Amino acid sequence: MGITFRKETFRDDYTFRNSPEHIRRFPFPFNEDAYMYAVNIEPHVVGPKGSVLENLIDVDEHYVAEMQDRALVLAEDPLRCQSLPHMTLAGWDLLELLMEQQALGYPEHFTLERNGDRWRWINRPLGIDDTFTFGDTSTLPYGPMEYITRQSQGDFCILDQRDGNLWMDAGMVTTQADWSLDFDIGMNFFEWHAPVPLAHEKGIFTRALKFLTNIQQGKPARRLNWTMTINPRLDTSPENYHKWGPDRATVTPENVGDKVHLRVELQSFWRLPRSNGIVFPIRCYLIKMDELVTQPKWARRLHRVIRDLPEELATYKGLTRYRPTLVEWLSKLDDGSPTSPGFGPD
């Protein structure tokens, strides 16, 4: 049985919703009642059935709608997708990775036929059936990275590895938490992380870079990151700040449950075989408070995490304006009883 893809929007009338099954598989990012940065990196291996880790590249009920939203963003702003000239080979690496993983995990929706360098790719949800020559950009309607990332959920940064550093030299970024590929393109790991508070002092980026430059082929890694978004908007980019920034002033005690969304990024890191680059998929999951609190453990824990979050982090994540309203609303769902260990719902 395949996935039933939802018809929904991430803008204007915001019809995005999670089905009950998708609420339970939401990658809730807190395994205890408090949050602080850590280098929370672990091997990206297949997880339990029915979780977002069931396949290493996750496709879910929002796939078709997310791809439509991406096409709208790109039509307005083509610079959300950029690849410096030396990154084309890495784009082919990424195309291979995403086609193989999607076909492996969802054979009813995707098929990859390889005959030497003549490849046929069938994407049934989007109605695509293309035959092309692997390595020959002229046989695809877009460059290899743009072609496949118009058909894959999540943002993708391709990092070139040289001089002991990683360089943001290509990417498809339309579902980002307030950062800009057009601004960061060509920057190295320390440059693009410069705005993050507290973590530099803890030496986190130095250790993280050492880890990432040693990621090996066949051994991807992952971590979770999180923030909050008002309305289920995927495209919370600096370029469109004027469209979504003011939403943060619209949160009231009456609409918290509908408007405030926990936004979780499943970030994974993969060594690319031909280019020796690293691809960094950033997969965004959204869940509104009304959906999240259907799991009582998550409601209690989120209340404690948001209430006790250090001020610098709350500011960096853009929660300051509506944090008191949110904490007040969540407090009514927190009877003070303990929460069980681990991420999952009870």
Place this chain on the structure above:
Amino acid sequence: MSTGTTKLDVVVSDVVPVNELVTRFHFRRRDGELLPTFSGGAHVVVEMRDGDRTRLNPYSLMGSPLDTREYTISVRRDDVGRGGSLFMHRQVKPGLEMVISYPVNLFSLDLRAKKHLMLAGGIGITPFMAQTSQLAGAGGNFELHYTCRTASLGTYADVLQQRYGNRVRLYHDDREERIDLDRLLSSQPLGTHLYVCGPAGMINWVRDRAAALGWPPETVHFEHFAAPQPGAPFDVELAVSGKTIRVGEQQSLLEAIEAAGVDPPYLCRGGVCGQCETNVISSDGKFIHNDHWLSEEDHRSGCKIMPCVSRFEGKSLVLER
């Protein structure tokens, strides 16, 4: 988490003597599947089970990255080394089942380069075999300068000249042919990247001249796997695991640690990747540092050692392992 690599179960599909010192080995997967794609400059670590002793040596992949039906490596026989190359030459025959690591690339091409200028010495030719295949397939601009002792020891010189014609220049020591290095380095177009692989003396010479002639350090790439050197046996205390071990004459410190059942992470086993860096808790004696990873300051401090290639002489050594 461990940063080691995944292993591949392979079978030796062919053994081909190339000249009096060098033999080529071909590996295929035992399950008949394709091997992982790799990038030019990558190496694999080959596990050699020799009786009750296991050696793990890195070798550059020299086939075309476009052909993953088999991997090929070339091994130069070293009659005074620790025995890894002799094991390969004497014991490894077609049909032997072996274990190798996934490919790891610590000598990657910089794909921004307008031109790739490659300098090889002796068996240092092997990573360039794969890199030239990769670049030729993509229409890349490269030039290879290859120094060997004699024409008969010019491993793959004939193949390379046949493939790439005058993009390959040969220099034979016995004919007293020498690269005019300063002239070569001074006459390159802007945007050229320099790659060098060969004996330590050659690498140092090329890096020094490139620096003196104003090449930016990020355009100069080199691969130098220091093979572990044999030496006098010594004893080591592993404080974390509570073991005392003896490092044999033909054994590296890392191999001795592994033989005691302790598994530090590693990638290159040649003193360049930094994975097996180990803290020294106390020592009374002299370190013989052979790595290219620790700074001179680290070497002087006596607080760190790279057990894959470095040794110790003296009364006592306690490591944080």
